[in-house]
Amino acid sequence: MSSVRRAVSAPAARLGLVRALVGGYTLVYLARRRKMLRKVVRTDPAMFAPVGPVRALRRPVPAPVADALNDATLVSTALFTLGAGHRLIGPLHSALLSWTLSYRNSWSMIFHTDNALVVHTLVLGASRAADAVSADALLARGPQPAAHPRYHWPLRLMNASTTAVYLLSGVSKVARADGWSWATGDSLRRQVAIDGVRKEVFGSHAAPTAYALYRHKALFTLFAVGSLILELGAPLSLLGRRFGRLWAVSWFGMHWGIRAIMGIKFRYQMSGVAFAAWFDVERLLELARRTR
C-alpha cells in the first residue's frame, strides 16, 4: 500500500469502535432521560416550537406516539451500538435519533449540546461502520477487512463536522455589532454571571467557581482569547493528525473547565466520545486482548 493510500485509509475496527462508542453513549444518554422525555412530550401544546425535521408538524403528535418513537429510538440505539443489521439500522437509527432529539428541542428551548451527536450519528449511519467490532462482522465470520479509505472518510467527516460546530460558535462571537470585543473577556464574564443568577432564581445554585473567579477579569480575557483561537482555528485541526489531536484534547479540557465554572455539562464532549474519531481507538481493542 502506498504511503498516500495509507494516509487516507483507516482500519475497519477504528470506525467500528467509534460507532460502538457513539452508540453506547447515546444509549446511556437516552435511557437516563426516558422519564423526562415522557414528561416533556406532555408539555402544553402552546409551548410547541418545532425545530429541525419536526418543523414538518404544525402541532405536537399525541403523547403515546411520541413515547413510542422515543422507545423505538432506544431500541435502534441498542442495535446500532451492537452493529446489528447496520445497512438498515444505521440510517434508521440516525433518522430516529434526529427526530427524537429535535422533538425534545421543540418546546421553546434548543439544547445545542446535542448537535454534534446527531451529525456524528448521521455520518456513522450512512457509512460502513459495522464491518468490524459488530454483530454483523461476527455473523459474517470472514477475515477482518483491510484498512481502506472507506473507513477513513467517515472519521474525517465526523472531525470536520465537529470543527464546524466550534467554527460557527467562534463566528457568532465576532460577528456581533461590537466585533472582536468578545476577546476582552467581558461578555464571557457576564455570561458566567447571568448563568449563575438564572440558576439561583430558579432554585438551583451557581457554581462556586463562578463566584471565586468573577473578580479576576484578566483570567476571563485569557479564556476568551483561548476559546476564540480554538474556535476560529478549528479548521486548521484537519490539516494534521497530531495537531487535530492536540485541538481535540484542548476542547475536551475546555468543556471540563466550562463545567467547573458555569456548571454547564456538555456531556457528549466531556465523555470524550465526541473526539474519539481523532484517535486510533482500535488500539484499545488490542490492549484489551493482550490483558485478557
Place this chain on the structure above:
Amino acid sequence: MNEDLWAPHERGRATIFAVLVMGAMLWPLRQHLRPTERRVDGFPLSYYPMFSKRRRQHAHVVYAVGILADDSRRRLRHSVLGSGGLNQVRHQLYRVAITEDHAQQYADALAPRLAANPSCDDLVRVEIVRGEFDLDTCLLDHQVEGTETVLATADIPRDPVAPVVVESAERTPA
C-alpha cells in the same frame, strides 16, 4: 475482489454525502447576514445565537416567587414549574410572560398546581416577577438580590375537597 478497490459509485456517493453534510453544517452562517430580529435558530443546524448576544452589567430574568402566610418570599424551583430542566422552563416562562404577554394566565394556571404539590404546602400566593440584577453586585457580594417587578399574581387555592387531576401537574401552563 481486490480489497483495495472501491465498490462502484461508492467513492462518488461518499463525496456527495460529505459535501452535503458540511454544506448543511455551515448553512446557518447565512443568519449573520440577516437583521437580528429575523434570525432563526435551528436544530441540529445552528448559528449559536447565544454567543451573539451582548451581555451588560444589568440583566433581567423572569421567574416565579412563592409567598408564605407571613409575607416572606421563596423563589420557586424550576422543577415545580415544569419539566425539561431549568433552561427549558426559563425559556417557556419568558415566552409566555414577556413575548406573549400572558403572565397572568401563567400564574392562574400555576396556582392550582402548586396547591397540589406537597413541597408548596406553605405557600399562599404565587407571583411572576421580572427581576433586574446588577451582575457585579450579585457575583462579587455572593448575593443574588435584584429589583423585582411583579408581572402577575395568583392566590393558591386551599380547598381540601377540590380534586386535582394528576396529568395537569405535568403540564406547563400557558
